Every structure is written in C-alpha cells, then in structure tokens.
Amino acid sequence: MSSLLEAKGLYGGYGGADILQGTHLRVESDEIVVIVGPNGAGKSTAMKAVFGLLRIREGEVRYRGEAITNAKPEQMVRHGIAYVPQEKNVFPSLTVRENLEMGAYLMKGDLSQRLDKVYTLFPKLAERRRQQAGLMSGGERQMVAMGRALMIDPQLLMLDEPTAGLSPLLIDETFERIKEINAQGIGVLMVEQNAKQALAIASRGYVLATGSNRHEDTGPNLLADPEVAEMFLGG
Amino acid sequence: MTDILQLLIYGLVLGSVLTMGAIGVSMIFGILRFAHFAHGDFMTLGAYLGLSFISAFGLSSWWALPAAMVGMGVIAVFIDQVLYRRIRRTQPVILLIASFGMALILRSLVQLIWGSDNQTYASGIQFPWQLDWLGGMRLKPDHLWIMLISLALVAGVHLFLTRTRLGKAMRAxxxxxxxxxxxxxxxxxVIMVTWVIGGALAAAAGVFLGIDTRLHPVMGWTTLLPVFAAAILGGIGRPYGAIAGGMIIGVSMEMSTLLIPAAYKPAVAFAIMVGMLILRPQGIFKGTV
Structure with missing residues (x-):
C-alpha cells in the first residue's frame, strides 16, 4: 500500500540556486503532518514544489504511488489535492459563496452537497455567504480559504501557515477545524510558524533547515526533543 | 435647458460608444495586465467588417452590428493566439508595445482593404423625432437604438459576470x-472568452460610431484616448467602473462644448484622465493598479 503523498530527494527553487536540497516528505490519509523550521528553511517552497507551482529539478513526487512530479496545479486539483496559499488566499471582490464555487470549478454536477459540507464545518460562512470576501476579517478569510480548498472533496489538504496573523483564540479554533477535517479521512500537510501548537496536534512533524530535513518524528517526540526545542521552538 | 438636455443625449450616445470600448480594455487589463492599445483599431476593423457584411448582402445598417461582433470576437481570439499568447509570460510592457504594433497593422490593413476615404453604412439623413414634451428636444432613432443596445449589452455582460461559472472565473x-x-x-x-467579449464589444463601439457618423480608418484610434480615460476613471480592471467611466467621460465631453470649442472635446477626456491619475489613481471604484 503506497503512501498518500511521498516526495523524495527534491531539488529545485525559483529559477536561481536550488532552495530545496534533497527535501523529503510523506503524508498518509489519516495523518496531520507539520513542517516546521526557521525562516528561509524552504518550508513554503517545499509545499509549492509538491503542488507543481515551481519546477522540481531533481527528485520525485508520488501521489498514491503515481508520479505527479511537476504536474500542473489543474491536474493536482483533479487528483484531489487542494492547496491553500499563505497570503492572498481569497478572491476579494467575489462573495463567500462565489469563492467556494471557484474552488469547485473543475467539479461536475450539483455543488449544493459540497457547499453544505463546507457550511457544516464553518457555519459562519453560511451566514455570510453573500458577503464580499475582501471585506471580512482575517479569521473569516482563512475560513473562506480553507472552505474553497475543501470544495473539491480533497484527499490531501495542503495548508501554508493557516494561522498566520490570527489572534490566539482564532489559532485554537483553526487547529480544531484542521483536526475535524483530518478526522474525515483527509490527509493534511501544513507549514506552521506556531510550531508548538501545530506539533501538539500533529501525527508527525518534519524539521526543515536550509532546504533539507533535519529531524523527523512524531509530534510529541519533536516537542520533547531538547535540540529541536532549542533550535526552532524558542526553548 | 433644451440645449443641456440635447447635449446630455449626445453625451450618453458617446458614452455608450466609450463604454463598449472601455469594458473590453478594463477586462483585458484585469486578466492579462496590459493596456491594450489595439483596442481602438479593433473598433475600426469591426465597423468595416460590418460594412462589408451589409453591402455584400444588401442589408440595412443595423445588420452590421451582429456581423461585426461575431467577426471581431473571432479575430480577437485569433490575434491573441498568434501574437499575445506567445509573449504572455514576458513583462507587461512588451505586451503593451506589441499591441501598439498590432494597432498599426490593423489600421494599415483597413486602409489597404477598404481605402482611406470616408464611408457610410447608409446614405441620406435620418430625420430626428421632435419631442415637444421635452421642450422640443430632438432625438434620432439611431441614437435611441445605440443607447438601448448598449444598455442591453451591459446587462448581458453583467449577467455573464455574475451568473455564469465562466464569468465568475473571469472575475476571480x-x-x-x-x-x-x-x-x-x-x-x-478564460482568457479566450475575455477576448471574445472584448473584441465583440469593441466591434459594437465601432458600428455605433459608424452609424452615428461615418467610417474612416482612424475612427477607432482617435477614440482610444477617451476609451482609456473611461477605463481609468472607472478603476482599470473593473468592468463596472468602465460603464460609469464611459458615461461620465462621454457626457463631460459633450457638455464641454457649452463652454469651449468642440475641437477640444478629446482634451476634456485627457484632462479628466490626468486629473484622475493624480488625485485618485485607483479610479472611482478601486481598480487593480
């Protein structure tokens, strides 16, 4: 049985020198996998590379055993992989509902079931469905962004710093939602700055530094590791 | 008072023409991030396509409209595929200059095929209705049609952008x-559909101009400045802004003739555009630049 997602020996970057230096990642369907590490470690770059947003020069990405290295984002979506960028992750002039519809652009048939599913997870979005996304608060926009990604009924959800810029209360709330999403059988791969909280809900974590893997362990073990704690978690 | 009402009508007619051009310019900028300088010549070519269609089949003037719109929709996609698509990944300024080149090519082509003399869709003068209940104001049937058809096209664009999946994707x-x-x-x-709509609306603007006055090879080029002014005034990249911008520029240009000679009409558009760029570069509605 092959992994949901497996990336091996990734080298690549934005055209200049390689930022990724042999990064590897693995996600199973029942896992929440967190990538932590210092600024500039290549965490977001690794996510983008996996999703086909920048060119992988060397290495391989497999999804359920099938090679998807450097596939286009459109094909990723068709495979059932959804990606939420860190910033600018909503369509500001579109309403909440239109944002969600755009998430399911490639999906055929009636959207109402998909919409209901997202509205059940984020009841606030149902209330605000006619509001322009650009006029919402940061926390609400993050819900719209995640909701948009969930519209394809993904197998794998990739989140780039889903709690960036949110208040502590909203951070807790966001992690709760992520756990609920994962409980539905959706594998989650996320990059997080709030490393402690993220590792606390993580099945496994990767510590990335200068584009390569430094540590890999279960969430609790990484949290308990004094070296990791000193390096990345602020003691 | 009648003068002002009369000028308001002329302004709304001109505004309709500008709006048809400005929606396309605004949409193309919103999606492809460059100012499409060949848009004026899209208008010209569209007008002439309509002319050839009605003279080939001996039809009346207004038949030029659907023929021109269909023809330009197709030609716009063709030009995009042949020229703009190849340089899509370069800097916007390269696209802008390429579109300037395309403008010159189209204008020369029009001169080559149809000659540089003025032409008309129909000869003779159309007698206006005298509206006694509006102080004897005069309204030409063609002017009424231009305004009504523009309204219908704007409504169509609105429905497309808000009700269809592809339209929403375009806004997204x-x-x-x-x-x-x-x-x-x-x-x-989505880019292809943007060109179809942009090209078809430019053709409508060209046919409106041709019906209102006459056809000549620089008719679109000289209209490009007020079209850009309208798009900028409305907030470039915002099709709804383009409608407001088109109407404001059109009415201002016609109203200005109360105070200054008519030859300065384009200068009025230019002044509004420059003023807007200094005071509120994002446009009335927040644009994407």
Missing part, C-alpha cells in the same frame, strides 16, 4: 491570478 482571475490557478481554473479558456 482578475482578482487573484495565482489563487485562480491553484483552484484549477483553466486560465487559457
């Missing part, structure tokens, strides 16, 4: 290109 791409890509929105398909 204009909002946030990167997110549109990761959502799986097929960019090239």
């Amino acid at each position: 791409m204009s909002d946030n290109m990167d997110l549109a890509l990761v959502s799986g929105i097929p960019a090239e398909r």
